[in-house]
Amino acid sequence: MNAEGRSRLDQLPEWTALGKHREQLGKAHLRELFERDPARAERYTLQVGDLHLDYSKHLVTDETLRLLGELAAATGVAGLRDAMFRGEKINITEHRSVLHTALRAPGSAVVESDGENVVPGVQAVLTKMGTFADRVRSGDWKGHTGKRIKTVVNIGIGGSDLGPAMAYEALRAYTHRDMQFRFVSNVDGADLHEAVRDLDPAETLFIIASKTFTTIETITNATSAREWLLSGLGVDGGEAVARHFVALSTNAEKVTEFGINPDNMFEFWDWVGGRYSFDSAIGLSLMVAIGHERFREMLAGFHLVDEHFRTAEPLANAPMLMGLLGIWYGNFWDAQSHAVLPYSHYLSKFTAYLQQLDMESNGKSVDRDGQRVDWQTGPVVWGTPGTNGQHAYYQLLHQGTKMIPADLLGFAEPVADLQPRLVPQHDLLMANLFAQGQALAFGKTPDEVRAEGVAEELVPHKTFPGNRPTTTILAKELSPSVLGQLIALYEHKVFVQGAVWNIDSFDQWGVELGKVLAKRVEPALTEGAEVPGLDASTAGLVDTYRALRGR
Numbered sequence: 001m002n003a004e005g006r007s008r009l010d011q012l013p014e015w016t017a018l019g020k021h022r023e024q025l026g027k028a029h030l031r032e033l034f035e036r037d038p039a040r041a042e043r044y045t046l047q048v049g050d051l052h053l054d055y056s057k058h059l060v061t062d063e064t065l066r067l068l069g070e071l072a073a074a075t076g077v078a079g080l081r082d083a084m085f086r087g088e089k090i091n092i093t094e095h096r097s098v099l100h101t102a103l104r105a106p107g108s109a110v111v112e113s114d115g116e117n118v119v120p121g122v123q124a125v126l127t128k129m130g131t132f133a134d135r136v137r138s139g140d141w142k143g144h145t146g147k148r149i150k151t152v153v154n155i156g157i158g159g160s161d162l163g164p165a166m167a168y169e170a171l172r173a174y175t176h177r178d179m180q181f182r183f184v185s186n187v188d189g190a191d192l193h194e195a196v197r198d199l200d201p202a203e204t205l206f207i208i209a210s211k212t213f214t215t216i217e218t219i220t221n222a223t224s225a226r227e228w229l230l231s232g233l234g235v236d237g238g239e240a241v242a243r244h245f246v247a248l249s250t251n252a253e254k255v256t257e258f259g260i261n262p263d264n265m266f267e268f269w270d271w272v273g274g275r276y277s278f279d280s281a282i283g284l285s286l287m288v289a290i291g292h293e294r295f296r297e298m299l300a301g302f303h304l305v306d307e308h309f310r311t312a313e314p315l316a317n318a319p320m321l322m323g324l325l326g327i328w329y330g331n332f333w334d335a336q337s338h339a340v341l342p343y344s345h346y347l348s349k350f351t352a353y354l355q356q357l358d359m360e361s362n363g364k365s366v367d368r369d370g371q372r373v374d375w376q377t378g379p380v381v382w383g384t385p386g387t388n389g390q391h392a393y394y395q396l397l398h399q400g401t402k403m404i405p406a407d408l409l410g411f412a413e414p415v416a417d418l419q420p421r422l423v424p425q426h427d428l429l430m431a432n433l434f435a436q437g438q439a440l441a442f443g444k445t446p447d448e449v450r451a452e453g454v455a456e457e458l459v460p461h462k463t464f465p466g467n468r469p470t471t472t473i474l475a476k477e478l479s480p481s482v483l484g485q486l487i488a489l490y491e492h493k494v495f496v497q498g499a500v501w502n503i504d505s506f507d508q509w510g511v512e513l514g515k516v517l518a519k520r521v522e523p524a525l526t527e528g529a530e531v532p533g534l535d536a537s538t539a540g541l542v543d544t545y546r547a548l549r550g551r
């Protein structure tokens, strides 16, 4: 038991009860669960805003859900959720509030951190972003030589890249048709090189997105971008940088040091985690792309799901259910990973975005009390757009030895631009989604295979065991609001899991060691410096690298 009187997770009776229930369920098959309970599909469906969630193809019964609800109650998920919304410092290792929900709260809301209402500041930045976005979109914002901006290059990494880059792809149909948007994150110079090589510096705006403004990848790329701009324009700096560089950051001092005019800095706050930041100033490139009205629609979508999460009963609460189902598989069925499979080309970067959200949040093995956990925490999140995956790794999903719960996401209507020309194609896409969910759940028995006249020796090969759980999430179309709803759904799902596992989902100490070691090793590569304490393997690799580079 910890100081707050909370027992270790695996010693809770609710945990033990789930373990026993799992044994009792034994080899229960989804086929039987559906046969036994004809109303199952209808009952295990939720409508949240525009999102229709079908969780009937999960290896659960009413009893499972009841026990999972009891686990959520016993682990104080709702209490921690309320503390988050109230602005309490639930990020305990960094002593910070966790208030991304305030970024999308209505202007009239009052949300306090350290006794101060943060909402007016959020709204002021949104207004400043809106004015700036309008100026760039309309051509009123001119580059150094008086030309209008045609390309926006966002330079950032992690949460300062994945969110805007993903949302830009997702909302492509809503983006400014006469402008281009590019996203540079990798410290590999090839990323920046490819992004700018066909651009005219006079028509290019760089948005430097970094919460800390100290991230080596971003500062290195930003410095190279500044050199590219200045040499392209044939000037020394000063006014040219002010016309072509803006910053999104919490660190005004470093932004000014870099040479960016503080008037062109859009601020956010330390209570916004990097991976929860793209609806803050970090979304500026997206706002320029889709316009501030659409951006506000997206925020309203986020808020709708925030309110649902805050108020809905646990077993009618979509993020709560999704989080608990993940716990059911990870902790009681030993599933190691979770696939997110969008049946939408526009969501091609959605899973990559979720990887940071989920794995940086819940990839922890020490609990909030600093004790090593004895239970599995965050899963490996992976996946690509569904139909492409079908022709690559779905073989393993259907007939492999691993249990991989999956989310299938799809939209009833293609985005407006594609209608009506490609509507039949869209039906084919969605038929694939429905077919995959069905095949994964129900499979094909040996008898069904035999009935097709298949030779006996091939029967085992053509049998599909099924019983592979999926959640299907449908919406009418991928609008800005629906995107906001989807992201908030996953953000809160991750929250629920972290709360049950009793880990701090809002720090990321695990990324630090590599950063420190890279800084230490770099002089060995560039200057051949002696790096004390290098292990034999790494020292050998450094030597090989230097030899290959002729140093």
Ligand SMILES: O=P(O)(O)OC[C@H]1O[C@](O)(CO)[C@@H](O)[C@@H]1O
Residues within 6 Å of the ligand: 157, 158, 159, 160, 209, 210, 211, 212, 213, 214, 215, 218, 274, 275, 360, 508, 511
């Ligand atoms: O916005 P910053 O400060 O440049 O950080 C970028 C990313 O680096 C991390 O701190 C660590 O990878 C992420 O959490 C964050 O999103």
